[in-house]
Amino acid sequence: MIEVKTAELIGPALDWAVAQIEGVKTIMMAPRKGEPKVPFALFGSLALTIGGEDQSSYAPSTCWHCGGPLIEAYKLDLGAPLENKNGPWNAGTEWGHPQGYKGETPLIAACRAIVAAKLGDVVSVPAELA
Structure with missing residues (x-):
């Protein structure tokens, strides 16, 4: 795990952080021997990739x-x-961060605001995702 500023989270690392907040079970799996780990989310009974x-x-x-x-x-x-x-x-929450969090798209800004409100301005994410 490595620490990343919430304002700099992007892609699978940001999706992974939101999954932790939302209770979406995540696991890291290596699809083939010697390849890097790939994140998967288990949502209900479905296995989904993180990101995409x-x-x-x-x-x-x-x-x-x-x-x-x-x-x-x-x-x-x-x-x-x-x-x-x-x-x-x-994007900003009603309970904190009045200046909000910025992002290239509304979804990125929204996800960063959620992560900041629930986990703080610095979060730990799997090194493979950063």
Whole structure:
């Protein structure tokens, strides 16, 4: 495990952190001998990969199917980019971090805000994901 600033979480590391909060069981598996470990999430009775952009993966930072409901569940405030519509998105929780967390997309900003509110400004993630 390594420590990463929540504001810098991205991709599978961010998805993994959200899975921990949401109670989605995760395991790290090496698919073939000698290859790096690959994260998997066990959601209900389904085995899903962490990351990706389809419904066969648990990827709240890139997939609206996974991440969209979290915005409502955590009552996040989302702010669109202001400067020529090219800046970062901003997301904040109703119970903390009034300045919010930034991200290239609304889902990334939302996931970072959730992780910050529940786990703090620095989190431990598997080294294979960072």
